[in-house]
Amino acid sequence: DAKTTQPNSMESNEEEPVHLPCNHSTISGTDYIHWYRQLPSQGPEYVIHGLTSNVNNRMASLAIAEDRKSSTLILHRATLRDAAVYYCILRRYNFNKFYFGSGTKLNVKP
């Protein structure tokens, strides 16, 4: 199963953009890239996902490298409520099997 590598922690100032990196050098052509986040004392929640092209939604943007061996989750303006553990996950096409890595703990300073 393909694995992801993320920094253990990152820090950001409120109202500033945050770029959360993820390496997935063993990704296969049928693996989707998903991002979930887990706020304190809650279950994970979906943030965004993509396959090859960059994606935007109301929560964030996902930038995927051309060779797909890395991706970056972009929070355009961090708020205190964005403080959470962010997980970059690979999911094989047509399988609902998510392998969570250790994630990046994002701290947002006021």
Added chain:
Amino acid sequence: KAGVTQTPRYLIKTRGQQVTLSCSPISGHRSVSWYQQTPGQGLQFLFEYFSETQRNKGNFPGRFSGRQFSNSRSEMNVSTLELGDSALYLCASRGTGSYNEQFFGPGTRLTVL
């Protein structure tokens, strides 16, 4: 629309006992997945049920089992509990045909003494 609910929220058991956890998915969702979260191992996939059939399975011993009922509610059972089974057990549901977004419940915190 109500979210994913899990019962009980907290549970304390002793080694050797067995435990059953329950998960009610979002109305209309037929897929339920279970995860174990521990500080050391992080979030690990246990198994997925869809229309009462197990579709995917993670790398856990046979002491961990599950089932799904016709109303899509799911139960997870752990037999012969070990201290290392202490964890937050999360379930997630998703809509039919959608592999994109899973909706997680708040989890059941199991403590094994």
